[in-house]
Amino acid sequence: MKIIVKKTGNRGRGVFAARALRKGEFILSLKGKVISTEEMLAASKYHLDHMGAIGKDLCMIFGYPEKYINHSCSPNVFERNRELFAMKTIKKGEELFYDYAISDVDDQWSMRCKCGSRNCRKVINGHFFQLPLNIKVKYYPYLDDWFKKEFRHELKPIKRLWNDKCKKEAKHKKRR
Numbered sequence: 001m002k003i004i005v006k007k008t009g010n011r012g013r014g015v016f017a018a019r020a021l022r023k024g025e026f027i028l029s030l031k032g033k034v035i036s037t038e039e040m041l042a043a044s045k046y047h048l049d050h051m052g053a054i055g056k057d058l059c060m061i062f063g064y065p066e067k068y069i070n071h072s073c074s075p076n077v078f079e080r081n082r083e084l085f086a087m088k089t090i091k092k093g094e095e096l097f098y099d100y101a102i103s104d105v106d107d108q109w110s111m112r113c114k115c116g117s118r119n120c121r122k123v124i125n126g127h128f129f130q131l132p133l134n135i136k137v138k139y140y141p142y143l144d145d146w147f148k149k150e151f152r153h154e155l156k157p158i159k160r161l162w163n164d165k166c167k168k169e170a171k172h173k174k175r176r
């Protein structure tokens with residue numbers, strides 16, 4: 001088993017690595033209930049806190065165990081095309097976090113964040129385009145396919161910056 005659900009100190013339950021995870025490693029498939037945006041508007045606060053966009057006008061009410069993955073402004077996992085992957089190397093016992101604003105445009109929902117990371121946004125919502133520009137560029141490779149397709153126009157300048165960043169890093173590597 002790759003993960004384990006446990007109680008955290010102050011965030012309710014959380015999901016932890018049961019063993020070390022490699023950067024880019026597949027962790028699990030999301031198997032929640034898929035609903036329309038219309039149905040989402042009628043959902044309870046509990047469900048609203050445990051769901052995410054998975055397509056145009058489609059949301060998923062997360063199932064077990066992914067609904068227990070907490071948010072951090074410095075995430076170590078990401079969800080793409082209904083699958084969860086490690087964003088970086090994760091040590092055994094480390095808690096898994098994703099950023100709720102990746103691949104979503106929900107500015108109705110918000111939450112006070114106490115993740116404690118250096119770049120904590122304090123109050124978070126689920127709206128990718130309201131993120132600071134440097135964060136949008138950093139998250140570009142983690143976006144869902146449907147999101148890239150749906151917002152290809154809005155994402156153009158971000159994609160360009162991401163490509164520039166990759167080129168710069170490649171040059172830097174060569175020089176070393």
Ligand SMILES: [Zn+2]
Pocket residue numbers: 072073074113114115116117119120121122
């Ligand atoms: Zn935070």
